[in-house]
Amino acid sequence: MGKITMTDCGVTAAKGFFAAGIEAGIKKDRADMAVLYSESPCEAAGVYTRNLVKAAPVVFDKMRTDCGSGLRGVVVNSGVANACTGKDGMDACLQTAEAAENEFKAPSGSFCVASTGVIGRQLPMDKILGGIPKLHDAIGSSREAAHSAACAIMTTDTKPKEVSACFEVDGTAVSIGGMCKGSGMIHPNMGTMLCFIATDACISHELLQEALSENVTDTFNMVSVDGDTSTNDTVLVFANGQSGCGRIEAGTEAYATFKEALRVVMEELAKKIAGDGEGCTCLFEVKMLNCATKETARTLAKSVVSSLLTKAAIFGSDANWGRILCAMGYAGVDFDPEKVDLWFESAAGKVQIAENGRATDYSEEFATKILSEDAVTAIADVKQGSECAVAWGCDLTHEYVSINADYRS
Numbered sequence: 498m499g500k501i502t503m504t505d506c507g508v509t510a511a512k513g514f515f516a517a518g519i520e521a522g523i524k525k526d527r528a529d530m531a532v533l534y535s536e537s538p539c540e541a542a543g544v545y546t547r548n549l550v551k552a553a554p555v556v557f558d559k560m561r562t563d564c565g566s567g568l569r570g571v572v573v574n575s576g577v578a579n580a581c582t583g584k585d586g587m588d589a590c591l592q593t594a595e596a597a598e599n600e601f602k603a604p605s606g607s608f609c610v611a612s613t614g615v616i617g618r619q620l621p622m623d624k625i626l627g628g629i630p631k632l633h634d635a636i637g638s639s640r641e642a643a644h645s646a647a648c649a650i651m652t653t654d655t656k657p658k659e660v661s662a663c664f665e666v667d668g669t670a671v672s673i674g675g676m677c678k679g680s681g682m683i684h685p686n687m688g689t690m691l692c693f694i695a696t697d698a699c700i701s702h703e704l705l706q707e708a709l710s711e712n713v714t715d716t717f718n719m720v721s722v723d724g725d726t727s728t729n730d731t732v733l734v735f736a737n738g739q740s741g742c743g744r745i746e747a748g749t750e751a752y753a754t755f756k757e758a759l760r761v762v763m764e765e766l767a768k769k770i771a772g773d774g775e776g777c778t779c780l781f782e783v784k785m786l787n788c789a790t791k792e793t794a795r796t797l798a799k800s801v802v803s804s805l806l807t808k809a810a811i812f813g814s815d816a817n818w819g820r821i822l823c824a825m826g827y828a829g830v831d832f833d834p835e836k837v838d839l840w841f842e843s844a845a846g847k848v849q850i851a852e853n854g855r856a857t858d859y860s861e862e863f864a865t866k867i868l869s870e871d872a873v874t875a876i877a878d879v880k881q882g883s884e885c886a887v888a889w890g891c892d893l894t895h896e897y898v899s900i901n902a903d904y905r906s
Contacts, residue, residue: 499754501664501761507643510661510674511697513537513739516642517635518649521628523576523614523621528649530628533676533693534570534601534636539735541568541609542706544713546730552616553579553586555731557594558609562733565702569607571693571733572597572629573650575678579612579620580728589620596626600633611691611731613652613678647676650691654678658769664758666742666751671698675762679720679770690717692732692766698755699738700745707747708756709734716763719795719888720771721803734759771889772872776896780872781811783888788879793830794886800828801875802890811873812892816841816864818850821875838878843870 509516515534523529543562545555561568572593579586594608601608612620636642647657661674677692700708713732745751772780783802788794801807804824810817818839826834839851845867848859867873 498750498757499664501662501754501758504661504663504672505640506661506672506674507640507659508533508646508661508674508676508693508695509638509640509643510663510672511695511737511739512672513697513737514695514735515636515638516646517632517637518645518647519628519631519635521574521631522624523574528645529575530625530632531573531646531649532570532597532632532636533646533695533735535695535735535737537737537739538567538569538607539737540700540702540705541565541736542702542709542734544709544732546728548728548730550581550728552612552729553582553590554610554612555729557587557590558611558731558733561606561609565706567604567607568609568735569601569603570597570735571609571611572632573611573613573691573693574620574625575650575652576614577612577618577620578614578616578729580616582617582619585619589622589625592622593625593629596629600629609733611729613650613691613729616728643674643676650676650678652678655773658766658773660762660765660769662758662762664754666698666740666745666754669740669742671740671742671755672696673698673758673762675766677766677770690730690770692717692763694732694734694759694762696734696736697738697740698736698745699740699742700736700755704745704747704752705734705736708759712756712760712763715795715886716760716767719799719886720767721799721888721890768889771891776894776899777891778812778894779870779892781808781890781892782872782874783890784874784876785886786876786878787882788832788884788886789882791884791886793832794884796828796830797825797832797877797879798886798888800824801877802888805893808890808893811868812894814865814868816850816859816861816868818856821877822851822854825877832879832881836880838880840876841867842874842876843867843872845870
């Protein structure tokens, strides 16, 4: 497998991709519309929410990415989710896409759309349509352009989320960059979570979809901020082939490297979402070690990272490890609780808090110090096999309640 190097280029890292973020007036005094655009046709892939209640853009984009070829980009708005909006919502998707296609002189059917914000409201189409020419005028491939787009898709996020990397395919440099948003209503199963990734790799729609679908299992689907699966969760990947690399084929080292690079970008974005959970003070990571099956490891890790009591204990820097074992116990998978070892770890150090399901003689003071860092990891050794999994979330704070108690006001 080839070397993967992290870069700082954002979603425009790949050749031929442009982005912009502008103020369209959907929200007050802040950027609220973005575009990601390729100057040449792309192969595209997508994964979407499994919530039965799906926003109109989810339905619309799935129809377009199921075809997969010839796409050119996506227009995104924040402030209104375009969810639970009926036929009007679907009409708004088509109207937005057609306006973007006309403005960017792109073929019919080549643009996707995405929305994030309050559920149940119709899109302010005068502002959406008025924003598209502004997006066209503002597009660029610079780092600043990528950053402006990442900022424009935020809702309750406190910071933009951007990642990029590069690797080689048969001696040719290939880049991949992504941006996402998500802070609340995060429990993907494919908050409102939106992610857009662009690469100049040359790869088929089918293989791109395979890589995305397989990688989402251990990245975005291992994140939980509050246990609510959004109506709008969307991950779109565009590949325009402009790197000039040879076509990536299944079963090759080039495909293994591409898939790993995509995984790295997705994982880093997933962690940024978890670490920016609404009202949070720290990233909470859960590592589940030596489980009987991979699915058991995933289920146990996700159960712990989603536990409200555990998240509250992390907020209070309280080494209440019984809550971890409890969350494992109701996860619905089989393990022996009397064999489980537990640790807490952070930049301040590492401490074993339980051995074979019973408390060790650990220092509460040292444990509190470990739990007071900006990123905290809980590690559980189940001792039933060799499969492992990692999940990411955050602590549960008073501020989370404050944010969501008056979200619409």
